[in-house]
Amino acid sequence: MTHVVVSTWQEKVVGSGAMGMKRLRQHCAALVNEVDVPDPFDVRELCARLGAARGKPIHLLPQAMPAGGPCGLWVSTDNAEYIVYEERTSAPHREHIILHEIGHLLSDHGAVPVPGEDSTRMVFPSLDPQTVQRVLSRTHYTAVEERQAELIASLLLERVSRRAPESRWTVSREDAGAVERIRRSLGNT
Numbered sequence: 001m002t003h004v005v006v007s008t009w010q011e012k013v014v015g016s017g018a019m020g021m022k023r024l025r026q027h028c029a030a031l032v033n034e035v036d037v038p039d040p041f042d043v044r045e046l047c048a049r050l051g052a053a054r055g056k057p058i059h060l061l062p063q064a065m066p067a068g069g070p071c072g073l074w075v076s077t078d079n080a081e082y083i084v085y086e087e088r089t090s091a092p093h094r095e096h097i098i099l100h101e102i103g104h105l106l107s108d109h110g111a112v113p114v115p116g117e118d119s120t121r122m123v124f125p126s127l128d129p130q131t132v133q134r135v136l137s138r139t140h141y142t143a144v145e146e147r148q149a150e151l152i153a154s155l156l157l158e159r160v161s162r163r164a165p166e167s168r169w170t171v172s173r174e175d176a177g178a179v180e181r182i183r184r185s186l187g188n189t
């Protein structure tokens, strides 16, 4: 059975100041220290390096996300990671969404295991339009996990000294099919 892990990110305030925050920060800092952060910084290059280091490519898929839904989504299959992000927002916000999902990924936040059939429908041909919504409805993260993902996103950016000039965000031909299938599954046409 193929396992797919789905993570979402919704715009909300992640609280701080709780006991254990120092330990959480140390744990996140250790995870971030393992990451080969490109200089100048480019989030796509970061994902390319991280994917190579993990032996599993990370595909970035721009998407017009449905109103009221998440801004970001992480789908993990046996062969690849897919980070879906809201495309109709600023470049810094897109980057933040992606880094937050990377935070879940680095933390091994296993969410909902999805049966192979559903995972196949999600990112491979013959997509069932309701599959993604069904999977999303089963996804739940704790407040601590959300805080951890946010911490990792900010710690990654703390390591950035320079930024690459903003370039066009293009989707590879290989990813275009997956983008189209996710678009349809989210009910966008």
Ligand SMILES: [Zn+2]
Pocket (backbone or CB within 6 Å): 007, 008, 009, 010, 100, 104, 141, 145, 146, 149
């Ligand atoms: Zn999250």
